[in-house]
Amino acid sequence: NAGVTQTPKFQVLKTGQSMTLQCAQDMNHNSMYWYRQDPGMGLRLIYYSASEGTTDKGEVPNGYNVSRLNKREFSLRLESAAPSQTSVYFCASSDRPSGNTIYFGEGSWLTVV
């Protein structure tokens, strides 16, 4: 019953450092997403992958890159971290990108100092 698994759970970065958040799902879902959650802003979509081999920008893509490595895995990379990227990051997946029930990971808490 793993569902959507994210690593790491917590990370502290210095401004300018890079890092990659990993996400894997074991539900054979076609679509995967990365959201960020900030106080007062709610959840906002960073990038999504409708199916293996495709990725598209969401609402707040600046400063991030993604890779859909295979059907199971979708990673999010911060090339040069900034304090504004301090947030909680959630990976999610769904069977289709048509708003079907979406399953979330437990989140990755990232602090950029």
Place this chain on the structure above:
Amino acid sequence: KQEVTQIPAALSVPEGENLVLNCSFTDSAIYNLQWFRQDPGKGLTSLLLIQSSQREQTSGRLNASLDKSSGRSTLYIAASQPGDSATYLCAVYAGGTSYGKLTFGQGTILTVHP
């Protein structure tokens, strides 16, 4: 631009009460609406999904209704329990060019005290 508002922002009730959480959205052209639960330090769990052609969905003590024309949804929780304490979020999916994008409300923080 779609905006989703949830009222109230926080709610504290004694155990056993029936309660209603509200969600409103500005653009009625939605494909579906989902209600989620989020426990502190955890991810979101989907509770109910209502397609645009449906009026309501039920799961156990939870009932969600959708009035697309007025841009409103309610989540009704019957006989609340302390274990229901969490943040409840609603999210709408517009479909079409909003491919894959959910628009979330800010959430209602629910506390059920014994």
